[in-house]
Amino acid sequence: MVLAIRFSNMIVNKFFDNREKFKLIGEEKRFNTIKGITNSIIRYTIYFIAFTPILETIGIDVSSLIAAAGIGGLAIGFGAQNLVRDIITGFFILLEDQFQVGDHVEIGDKSGIVEDMTLRVTMLRDFNGDLHIIPNGYIEKVTNKCRGNMRAWIDVSIAYEENIDNAIRVLNQLCEEISKENEKIIEGPTVLGVTNLGESDIVISIVAKTVPMEQWAVERELRKRIKERFDEKGIEIPYPRRVVIKDQKS
Secondary structure (H helix, E strand, O other), X not given: OHHHHHHHHHHHHHHHHOHHHHOOOOXXXXXXXXXXXXXXXXXXXXXXXXXXXXXXXXXXXXXXXXXXXXXXXXXXXXXXXXXXHHHHHHHHHHHOOOOOOOOEEEEOOEXXXXXXXXXXXXXXXXXXXXXXXXXXXXXXXXXXXXXOOEEEEEEXXXXXXXXXXXXHHHHHHHHHHHHHHOOOEEEXXXXXXXXXXOOOXXXXXXXXXXXXXXXXXXXXXXXXXXXXXXXXXXXXXXXXXXXXXXXXXX
């Protein structure tokens, strides 16, 4: 049985890895998802075929049992209600293309990258490295963070003593440069203007639209380039300061 599963997985993987020869066109992530589902279906089929003779050996007439109660009754008889629910939900997740392998999703209180998906479970790798194995039947709400353009947002602080118009002008020039240089940016970056007045700083916000999963990289680049440009132009970014007054009498 183990050899049969390994052999079938090898055939399926080879087929999808050489899909160009078969003129199959589509997204890489979608093919990875379908490959995982196909391997899952074949694995369960092999399990069923392998265990049928075992049941007959111990005196259980599988054909009569299926004919009498039906496949659904057989599943319930073996206490497999949750398994049936997981498989049905997994089928509809695939059919409706709710998410694919490689997508960044949020399922319940868990979030991360979909590492693998079968008809029964979805494997989610969070950014701490933990692997969450979630039965598909428990998936009620999914937030897919890889569909459409992503938003990159950063807040830039300047001192109250600085000229706001000058700071915005410098930021606009820098944003134009980054927009031409960075292919991951779809729209912007756009300087929104002053969005908050803090205790010791004036906050200017910048927003951009990026390709999926690249919003954090764009935010990091923006922060680095802004710091360098502010240093070049002599624009102060405020930071906490402590003034110590020494008593001359002592």
